[in-house]
Amino acid sequence: MDTGNTAWVLVSIAMVLLMTPGLAFFYGGLVREKQVINTIKMSFIALAVVAVEWAVVGYSLAFSKGSGFLGGLGFLGLSGVGMEPDPTFSADIPHLAFMAFQMMFAIITPALISGAVVGRMRFRSYMLFILLWSVAVYCPIAHWVWGPGGFIRELGVLDFAGGTVVHVSAGISALVAALMVGARRRSGSERPHNVPLVVLGASLLWFGWFGFNAGSALAADGLAAMAVVTTMLAAAAAVVTWVVVDMVRGSRPSAIGASIAAVVGLVAITPAAGFVTPMAALAIGALGALASYAALVLLRRTGLDDTLDVFACHGVGGIVGSLLTGVFATTAVNPGGADGLLYGGPELLLKQLAGVGAAALWAALGTAGVLLVVQRIAGLRASSEVDSVGIDVVEHAEHAYVHDTLIGASGERPGPVLRPIAVGE
Numbered sequence: 001m002d003t004g005n006t007a008w009v010l011v012s013i014a015m016v017l018l019m020t021p022g023l024a025f026f027y028g029g030l031v032r033e034k035q036v037i038n039t040i041k042m043s044f045i046a047l048a049v050v051a052v053e054w055a056v057v058g059y060s061l062a063f064s065k066g067s068g069f070l071g072g073l074g075f076l077g078l079s080g081v082g083m084e085p086d087p088t089f090s091a092d093i094p095h096l097a098f099m100a101f102q103m104m105f106a107i108i109t110p111a112l113i114s115g116a117v118v119g120r121m122r123f124r125s126y127m128l129f130i131l132l133w134s135v136a137v138y139c140p141i142a143h144w145v146w147g148p149g150g151f152i153r154e155l156g157v158l159d160f161a162g163g164t165v166v167h168v169s170a171g172i173s174a175l176v177a178a179l180m181v182g183a184r185r186r187s188g189s190e191r192p193h194n195v196p197l198v199v200l201g202a203s204l205l206w207f208g209w210f211g212f213n214a215g216s217a218l219a220a221d222g223l224a225a226m227a228v229v230t231t232m233l234a235a236a237a238a239v240v241t242w243v244v245v246d247m248v249r250g251s252r253p254s255a256i257g258a259s260i261a262a263v264v265g266l267v268a269i270t271p272a273a274g275f276v277t278p279m280a281a282l283a284i285g286a287l288g289a290l291a292s293y294a295a296l297v298l299l300r301r302t303g304l305d306d307t308l309d310v311f312a313c314h315g316v317g318g319i320v321g322s323l324l325t326g327v328f329a330t331t332a333v334n335p336g337g338a339d340g341l342l343y344g345g346p347e348l349l350l351k352q353l354a355g356v357g358a359a360a361l362w363a364a365l366g367t368a369g370v371l372l373v374v375q376r377i378a379g380l381r382a383s384s385e386v387d388s389v390g391i392d393v394v395e396h397a398e399h400a401y402v403h404d405t406l407i408g409a410s411g412e413r414p415g416p417v418l419r420p421i422a423v424g425e
Contacts, residue, residue, distance in 0.1 A: 001085060002092035005219040009097045012215025016104035019208035020047055020111055026201025026259070027115050029194040030308050034390025035119040036193065036400040042114035042123075046130055050107045053134050058106060059099050061139035063089070068151035071143045075099075088148055090218045101215060102142070109138055109166045115308035116174035117181045120386065123395045125378040129370060133173065137366035141169050141359050157355035158329055158337055158348070160227070161216040163271025163322045164359045171315020172360045173367040174306060180371045181380050183305035185387045195255050202259035206235060209266045213273040226333060227273040231266065234273075234285030238265025241289040260313060264292040267317035272325040275337040280328035284321060291320045319356055326352035 024043035028036045050058070059075050066072035075081050078099070086095040110130035117126075144152040145165050152164075159165060184190075192198060213231045217224035242261030243253045251257075268288025269281055276284065296312040306312070326349030329340035339345035374380060385394045392398055 001094070002219070005090075005221075006093045006097060008220035008224065009093050009101055009215060009218060012211035013097070013100050013104055015208045015211025016101070016108070016215065017047070017208075019104075019205050019212065020044070020108045022201050022204025022208055023108060023111055024201070025197050026205060026263070027118065027308055029197030029199075029201060030115075030192045030256070031118055032190065032390075033193040033400060034392050037392040037396050037398045038123065039114070039118045041396065042118065042126055043111040045123075045127060046107050046111040046114075049127055049131055050110060050134050051103060053131055054099075054103045054106050058134055058139050059102065061135065062106075062142040063099075063102065063147050065148050066143070068149050068154065069144065070140050071147050093218060098218070101218075102146075105162055105166055105212075106134060106138055106142070109162075109170050110134055112166070112170035112310060112314055113174045113177055115310040116178040116306045118307050119391050120184055120382055121181055121380055122378065122382050125374050125380055128378055129374050132370045132373060133367065136370055137169060137173065137363055138165075140366075141165055141362060144358065145355070152355045152358060155351055155354065156338060156348070157351050158275055158325050159271045159322065159355070160274040160325075161213045161270045163267070163318045163325070164355055167267050167270060167314045167318025168322065168356055168359045169363040171311045171313075171318055172363040174310035175304075175315060176364050176367040177371060178304055178306040178311070180368065180375075183303065184307070185384075192256060198259050199255050202262050206262055206266065209235070209270075212266075213270060217274060223274050223334060226278075229278050230269055230273045230276060230281035233278050233281040234269030234288070235262045235265035237282040237285030238262060238268065238289035241286040242293060245290070245293055260309075261289050261293075264289050264313050264317045267314055268292075268321035268324070270318070271322045272328060275325060275329040275334050277328070277330065277333060280330075284324045284328065287324060288317050288320045292316045319360075322352050322356050323349065326350075 020043050024040040027043065028040040031039045055078055057076060060073050061071045064071040064074035081095050081099050083094045083096055085091055085093055089095065089098045110133050114126065142165050144150040145157065145159050146153060209231055210228055214224040214227040217227055239258050239261045242257055246253045246257055265285035265288055268284050272284055292313050295316040296309050299306065299312055325340065327341045329337050329348060330343045331337055331339055338348045340348045371380065382391055383394060392400060
């Protein structure tokens with residue numbers, strides 16, 4: 001066992017865990033004031049529900065030996081997952097560490113989907129959805145791409161840290177969920193209620209993403225260092241590209257736009273982080289930003305109500321990043337990978353396309369099936385009260401803020417002031 005590699009993976013576990021609260025703040029700032037508790041809790045609850053599911057059955061279905069389509073029950077209840085390394089996954093870190101690292105990926109993926117349906121889906125239905133979705137959609141795709149004998153892995157598709165497993169599956173599922181749950185009944189302004197919260201969330205995601213990508217090397221080595229650099233450069237290139245496009249189009253560059261751009265760049269580099277050069281990472285970040293920006297503009301002109309543009313950011317970003325891996329990957333960076341189109345390997349691009357297509361198809365069909373089951377058992381839409389009093393009150397009996405009225409010395413009333421709600425109020 002290598003203590004240095006083990007330490008790096010354990011730190012990466014904590015960093016990736018932090019991404020889910022970061023996502024909660026990011027999403028929470030983007031919604032209206034009376035939806036923020038529900039939005040944050042949708043991410044937070046995934047930490048608990050999916051962790052239990054993963055330990056009981058999910059890890060086994062994703063990573064134990066089975067068929068090319070699904071793992072078996074060899075690790076059911078973490079049976080056989082101990083403190084010693086398992087050479088199938090890593091020769092020098094504890095099997096438990098590998099399992100916990102993969103658990104964090106499994107947690108954040110369904111949390112990403114919540115952004116498409118915030119403010120209108122019943123919370124108990126959402127809990128049931130992420131439980132069933134994790135088993136029926138995430139575990140099979142994770143096995144296909146990363147598990148022993150998975151058919152996408154055997155095909156030679158590259159996915160360093162989850163472009164297909166996490167972002168394509170979540171983005172496509174978000175699109176299906178937005179269609180099936182239906183549009184919001186809009187009333188009043190839909191503008192983000194807290195811009196600093198958005199920037200804070202994006203910053204936490206950016207920080208945690210170094211564990212997400214560089215931790216996927218499963219070692220404290222040069223490949224991890226390369227993944228750190230490519231992750232940073234792709235996100236930076238995406239922010240610069242997004243801001244420049246905003247200014248060219250005559251829009252004022254916003255903090256929200258820059259925050260979204262950073263996430264898009266991080267999404268796009270995820271499948272490629274350990275397979276491409278730093279200069280290729282700049283190109284992937286910029287191209288991912290352009291594609292997601294265009295998708296966001298076009299989708300907002302349709303009747304689709306993907307509340308927080310999950311498909312445009314994660315779905316499109318993940319698809320573009322996965323395909324560009326087939327263009328920019330080089331064995332000069334990672335001998336365990338393959339050469340892409342620019343290095344004389346056009347067949348890799350075709351393999352990446354096949355992998356994305358298979359994952360997207362399963363995510364779409366699986367999500368539709370899971371939502372139909374949830375609809376039958378618990379319903380999907382929250383009550384009509386959410387339009388008038390807000391889903392935070394209806395579903396959770398909580399307020400993010402209380403409104404006080406200040407009265408000045410002269411008796412004037414400057415107006416309502418927001419303050420955090422105190423414990424016990």
